[in-house]
Amino acid sequence: MTRRSEMLELAILGLLHDSPMHGYELRKQVHRVLGTVRAMSYGTLYPRLRLLVERGLIVEHDTPVSGRRARITYAVTSAGQQRFQSLLTGAGPNAWEDDAFDVHFAFFGRADRAVRLRILEGRRARLEERLAMYRANRPAEGDTRDGYAVELYRHGLESAERDVRWLTGLIETERSAGHRGVAQHEE
Amino acid sequence: MTRRSEMLELAILGLLHDSPMHGYELRKQVHRVLGTVRAMSYGTLYPRLRLLVERGLIVEHDTPVSGRRARITYAVTSAGQQRFQSLLTGAGPNAWEDDAFDVHFAFFGRADRAVRLRILEGRRARLEERLAMYRANRPAEGDTRDGYAVELYRHGLESAERDVRWLTGLIETERSAGHRGVAQHEE
DNA sequence: GTACGATATATCGGGTCGATATATCCGGGT
DNA sequence: ACCCGGATATATCGACCCGATATATCGTAC
Numbered sequence: 001m002t003r004r005s006e007m008l009e010l011a012i013l014g015l016l017h018d019s020p021m022h023g024y025e026l027r028k029q030v031h032r033v034l035g036t037v038r039a040m041s042y043g044t045l046y047p048r049l050r051l052l053v054e055r056g057l058i059v060e061h062d063t064p065v066s067g068r069r070a071r072i073t074y075a076v077t078s079a080g081q082q083r084f085q086s087l088l089t090g091a092g093p094n095a096w097e098d099d100a101f102d103v104h105f106a107f108f109g110r111a112d113r114a115v116r117l118r119i120l121e122g123r124r125a126r127l128e129e130r131l132a133m134y135r136a137n138r139p140a141e142g143d144t145r146d147g148y149a150v151e152l153y154r155h156g157l158e159s160a161e162r163d164v165r166w167l168t169g170l171i172e173t174e175r176s177a178g179h180r181g182v183a184q185h186e187e
Numbered sequence: 188m189t190r191r192s193e194m195l196e197l198a199i200l201g202l203l204h205d206s207p208m209h210g211y212e213l214r215k216q217v218h219r220v221l222g223t224v225r226a227m228s229y230g231t232l233y234p235r236l237r238l239l240v241e242r243g244l245i246v247e248h249d250t251p252v253s254g255r256r257a258r259i260t261y262a263v264t265s266a267g268q269q270r271f272q273s274l275l276t277g278a279g280p281n282a283w284e285d286d287a288f289d290v291h292f293a294f295f296g297r298a299d300r301a302v303r304l305r306i307l308e309g310r311r312a313r314l315e316e317r318l319a320m321y322r323a324n325r326p327a328e329g330d331t332r333d334g335y336a337v338e339l340y341r342h343g344l345e346s347a348e349r350d351v352r353w354l355t356g357l358i359e360t361e362r363s364a365g366h367r368g369v370a371q372h373e374e
Numbered sequence: 375g376t377a378c379g380a381t382a383t384a385t386c387g388g389g390t391c392g393a394t395a396t397a398t399c400c401g402g403g404t
Numbered sequence: 405a406c407c408c409g410g411a412t413a414t415a416t417c418g419a420c421c422c423g424a425t426a427t428a429t430c431g432t433a434c
Binding site: 031032033102105107108109133137146147149151152155159166170 | 289294295320335339346353
Binding site for chain 2: 411412413414415416422
């Protein structure tokens with residue numbers, strides 16, 4: 001179980017929880033929720049769906065609409081629900097990485113505050129490490145890098161700093177007002 | 188030759204042009220230039236270096252420092268220089284993608300203005316497509332997404348918009364003042 | 375009524391990552 | 405002098421992911 005496949009499993013289980021659907025639709029949802037960030041290819045999705053069926057985390061409802069091509073609708077089982085919760089609640093350093101963080105964050109509504117805070121703080125720490133490395137090789141006098149490489153450096157640094165501020169804001173909101181403020185749209 | 192391997196080839200040839208070095212150092216430089224973004228693993232780097240040697244794009248200078256472990260220093264050949272230039276100058280849609288764009292941008296100092304503008308504009312168009320998709324599924328009334336998913340959406344949209352503005356600034360600078368302004372640090 | 379694009383599932387080859395193995399060098403502690 | 409840990413350095417392997425491609429059906433526009 002690699003980092004990536006764990007993240008994909010979380011995304012699949014989380015999305016199927018909202019409503020059962022078939023593979024093609026599922027992939028579009030991953031696109032939507034993760035906002036066009038590297039979504040899963042079909043070559044990854046379909047084999048993984050079969051694997052999750054084998055493990056009993058999801059089940060396939062065949063939907064044989066007369067004459068239509070087979071459309072396999074998937075739904076989470078209770079084992080799948082548990083697996084989802086344990087992936088979300090037990091999130092470790094894997095969840096501090098770019099893609100994995102986004103998936104976890106998208107499902108924050110189903111995690112309690114302690115878990116949310118741990119993931120947010122882990123993510124921030126991860127970005128601060130990155131920031132420290134960035135700053136450690138700030139272009140110095142006599143650097144061979146030309147203006148474009150320096151501009152790329154500046155832009156990357158700025159983005160990372162902004163993300164840290166974003167996380168800090170989220171953490172403060174969680175600490176002070178609980179889930180209000182961030183989760184205004186929550187039902 | 189996939190997108191990714193083409194990008195890695197450009198990075199390797201471009202970095203070795205600045206100064207010959209061995210694999211371990213090369214990987215650190217990729218980290219530095221690309222700013223911690225997904226750098227190459229050793230399992231990718233070493234086989235690829237051997238491939239580039241086979242193709243005559245780089246050569247290995249064995250540096251047998253008495254008693255020391257073999258350290259293979261690589262340097263670009265003239266064929267490698269040409270390959271680098273053709274990869275940079277002939278950059279197509281592959282170069283509009285995240286990682287590939289960064290690598291190309293880092294080597295803008297060795298591309299002429301027409302090429303720089305084409306890549307910048309291609310990249311901007313790519314981001315605007317992404318933006319359009321984002322906006323197309325803006326969370327509407329009655330959306331099942333909770334506050335966190337909406338916040339993730341908002342943050343992603345904002346980042347993409349900022350990147351478009353960044354590119355627009357760069358394009359304007361290229362168009363008006365040539366390479367000044369952006370490339371102030373150029374030697 | 376047919377051409378086209380979207381929907382839908384499936385598979386394969388090439389290639390990448392992450393872990394691991396091996397080995398040397400250097401500095402710090404004792 | 406000795407050892408230890410961490411950085412330097414090369415190499416390989418298995419797990420697995422992406423992108424392309426094949427196949428087939430549906431809606432709709434002309």
